[in-house]
Amino acid sequence: MGPLVPFIHDRDTAGFFEAAAGGRLVVRTCADCAASIHPPTAHCPYCGGWNTGWRTVAGTGRLHSWTTVTHQIHPAYPTPYTLVVVAVDEAPGVRLIGTLPGAPALRAEQPMRVLFETLPDGSVLPQWRVDEVGVPT
Amino acid sequence: MRDRCAIIGIGATDFSRDSKRSVVTLATQASLAAIADAGLAPADIDGIVRCNHDQVTHNALAAAIGVPNLTYWGETGPGGVAPCAMLGQAVGAILSGQARAVLAFRSLNGRSEVRYGAGVQSPGVQQVGGFGTYDEFYLPYGLLAAGQLFALIAQRHMIQFGTTSEQLGALAMICRRNAERTPHAQMYGRPMTLENYLASRMISTPLRLFDYCLESDGACAVVITTADRLKDAPHGGAYIRGVGLGCPPDMKGGMMFPITTRTDMTEVPGYIAAKALYRNAGVGPEEIDVAQIYDCFTISLLLQLEAYGFCGRGEGGPLAESGALNHDGRMPINTAGGNMSEGYIHGMNHILEAVRQLRGTAANQIAGAELCLITGGPLPTGSSAVLRKAS
Numbered sequence: 138m139g140p141l142v143p144f145i146h147d148r149d150t151a152g153f154f155e156a157a158a159g160g161r162l163v164v165r166t167c168a169d170c171a172a173s174i175h176p177p178t179a180h181c182p183y184c185g186g187w188n189t190g191w192r193t194v195a196g197t198g199r200l201h202s203w204t205t206v207t208h209q210i211h212p213a214y215p216t217p218y219t220l221v222v223v224a225v226d227e228a229p230g231v232r233l234i235g236t237l238p239g240a241p242a243l244r245a246e247q248p249m250r251v252l253f254e255t256l257p258d259g260s261v262l263p264q265w266r267v268d269e270v271g272v273p274t
Numbered sequence: 275m276r277d278r279c280a281i282i283g284i285g286a287t288d289f290s291r292d293s294k295r296s297v298v299t300l301a302t303q304a305s306l307a308a309i310a311d312a313g314l315a316p317a318d319i320d321g322i323v324r325c326n327h328d329q330v331t332h333n334a335l336a337a338a339i340g341v342p343n344l345t346y347w348g349e350t351g352p353g354g355v356a357p358c359a360m361l362g363q364a365v366g367a368i369l370s371g372q373a374r375a376v377l378a379f380r381s382l383n384g385r386s387e388v389r390y391g392a393g394v395q396s397p398g399v400q401q402v403g404g405f406g407t408y409d410e411f412y413l414p415y416g417l418l419a420a421g422q423l424f425a426l427i428a429q430r431h432m433i434q435f436g437t438t439s440e441q442l443g444a445l446a447m448i449c450r451r452n453a454e455r456t457p458h459a460q461m462y463g464r465p466m467t468l469e470n471y472l473a474s475r476m477i478s479t480p481l482r483l484f485d486y487c488l489e490s491d492g493a494c495a496v497v498i499t500t501a502d503r504l505k506d507a508p509h510g511g512a513y514i515r516g517v518g519l520g521c522p523p524d525m526k527g528g529m530m531f532p533i534t535t536r537t538d539m540t541e542v543p544g545y546i547a548a549k550a551l552y553r554n555a556g557v558g559p560e561e562i563d564v565a566q567i568y569d570c571f572t573i574s575l576l577l578q579l580e581a582y583g584f585c586g587r588g589e590g591g592p593l594a595e596s597g598a599l600n601h602d603g604r605m606p607i608n609t610a611g612g613n614m615s616e617g618y619i620h621g622m623n624h625i626l627e628a629v630r631q632l633r634g635t636a637a638n639q640i641a642g643a644e645l646c647l648i649t650g651g652p653l654p655t656g657s658s659a660v661l662r663k664a665s
Contacts, residue, residue: 139399141418143410147403150410176408176532202433202539204425206416208477210393214416222426222534230524232535234415240479245433257399262414 140213142258150177152191157261162251164228166192173228196251197268198223201232205240223249223265235265243267276556277662279365279514282507283312283497284626289460289617292386293491301330301381302338304493309339312497313508314375319497321346321373323363325356325620329388330381346373351655352529354568354613354621356380358650358657361625362517364498374499380622381493389489393418412531420570421486423530423653425478428573431540432480434588439480441591442572443471446484446614448599449569453611456637460488461615485572487613494622496629504664512632512661515645518551520544521655530653542574544581544649547656552583555660557645559583562660564631564640565605565647566624569612574652582649582658601638609638621650625659632663 145154156163165177170184173192181189201222209216219237235249250268253261285307287293287300309316316339322332324347332347346367350359357380364376384390394402394413403410417423431437450466453459466484474483504511522543526532533539552558559582567582569575576590584605585593598604610616610627617623628646630636643663650657 139396141394141396141400141402141413143414144401144404145410147405147410149406150404150408154410175535176411176527178527202426202430202534204422204429204481205479206422206425206477207479208475210391211395211416211418213396214418218416220415220417220422220426222430222539230535230537234412234417234531234534236415256414258401 139257142256142260143262145260149179153177154260156191156193157253157263160253161193162196162263163191163193164225164231165189173231175231194225194227198225198249198265200243200245200247200249203243221249221265233263233265237266241267275365275369275514275516275554277513277515278501279368279498280501280504280511280664281496281498281514281625281629281661282504282511283308283310283314284629285309285311286494286623286626287492289458289490289492289619291491293383297329297381297383298334298338300383300491300493301335301379301495304381304495305335305339305377305379308377308495308497311509313506314497316340317342318375319377320344321364321367321376323348323350323360323376323378325350325360325380326352327356327620328381335379346376351657354570355651355655355657357621357625358517358648358659359519361498361514361659362519362657365514365517368498368500376498377495378498379493379495380620382620383491384618385489385491391419391421391486391489406527408528408532417531420530421481422478423534424571424573425481426534427539427577428480431573431577434540435591437576437591439472440468441594442485442576443468444594445572445575446471449608449612449614452601452609452638453615456610456616459611459616460490461611481571481573487570487618488615490617490619492617492619494619494626496625510633510664512629512664515557515660515662516551516555517659518547518549518554519655519657520547520550522546526654533654540577541587542577542581542652543654543656544578544652544658547651547658548582551658551660557660561645562605562647563643563645564609565607565649566609566612566628567607568621568624568650568652569608569614572614578649578652581656582647606640609636609640624648628661632661
């Protein structure tokens with residue numbers, strides 16, 4: 138049983154995965170009102186415009202919430218693993234998911250940093266790790 | 275809509291770990307029981323509303339029970355949001371003249387066949403997402419099931435408000451104590467202590483086994499018609515006082531996982547459904563005598579206590595431990611045990627228990643109950659209803 142990999146050809150969301158394959162974290166952003174839109178849509182629900190596009194962000198964030206999964210339900214996702222919700226810097230309201238190995242001790246608002254994980258089918262996922270102060274990632 | 279329609283019949287199968295029969299058969303049995311309870315025949319039914327998750331279609335059920343002509347059918351959203359939304363849609367169909375008697379049902383082999391707790395399975399490497407599901411942002415990370423999403427929400431509530439496992443456990447125990455005394459509940463006669471709760475195995479921190487509802491096989495159905503027909507119903511019924519649905523301004527697409535990007539992950543859409551409900555019903559939370567609150571997890575129950583105005587934001591934990599929600603408290607909840615301990619019929623069982631309370635036939639009968647709240651949801655949309663005792 139293999140893992141679940143992202144469908145990377147959706148006409149609204151493909152750009153996110155294309156950028157990840159190039160080592161960049163991008164957020165759908167409205168050029169008219171500057172709102173960050175996630176999940177990404179072509180239309181800006183905030184100002185009603187259609188002038189949206191992809192914007193590269195720094196790739197840092199803050200830990201918003203987490204859960205350590207201890208009951209395994211899929212063979213490709215052995216437990217324990219820890220799901221994190223990361224509030225993305227420079228993109229108000231955007232929160233992305235990541236997976237940390239094992240069951241680390243965590244605290245709210247902990248700094249996080251993106252890294253890019255290549256999956257078995259060649260697709261690339263932005264992933265997150267705790268951003269240890271002074272330790273290059 | 276206030277009191278212009280009523281539920282005049284309720285029906286259910288047994289709730290079990292293995293029904294040993296098809297979802298169509300379960301739906302047929304519950305529906306025929308509800309129609310008989312209403313003093314009607316299948317030929318009197320001309321509308322059917324269903325949950326989007328149900329495997330049984332309106333035409334499959336109509337064929338199985340022998341409805342000669344269906345003039346109305348509709349879907350009402352996924353999962354737990356459906357039951358109260360079915361009541362709302364049935365009222366709309368009846369008051370607009372599209373149907374005279376509407377059957378609302380939910381049927382699932384949620385334990386023996388399709389377990390929601392099993393999440394998304396795949397035979398090999400499998401692409402997921404696209405087309406407005408947004409699953410591509412969630413499933414590949416191993417965020418696979420509702421029980422993991424609600425764990426993220428529970429952890430956030432603990433960060434924001436200091437909510438404790440003991441407070442979640444208090445809600446699990448309230449449901450269990452009510453089920454213990456309800457003969458048809460799966461946890462009938464099976465007590466649970468706080469020690470039992472805390473010792474149950476961790477599934478996805480901070481949620482334990484007994485924070486999760488009881489995956490079940492079974493079906494429930496109700497018959498809705500105009501209120502003037504209550505007088506001919508052999509067992510009476512309950513007025514549909516009001517229905518309230520709501521999606522918040524920062525509603526997100528997809529099934530459920532994108533709610534992690536809502537402004538506040540711990541404010542469920544029930545808060546906005548509650549405004550519509552209380553306006554439509556002309557009552558407030560202080561007038562509710564008994565409530566059946568959607569409880570796919572303990573945390574979902576807690577969040578809705580806050581959303582429907584029984585306490586302030588962040589105060590669900592202290593309310594859970596206060597005793598007010600117990601069978602002998604000021605506002606008893608989930609009096610048959612709910613999804614947690616009666617059976618997970620996706621909240622349809624909550625509507626049946628509300629009718630039993632207002633008929634005066636519940637196992638844990640609340641004396642003098644006049645108004646019963648039912649909630650559904652809780653992600654990414656909310657639904658709710660108030661039923662009133664028939665006069």
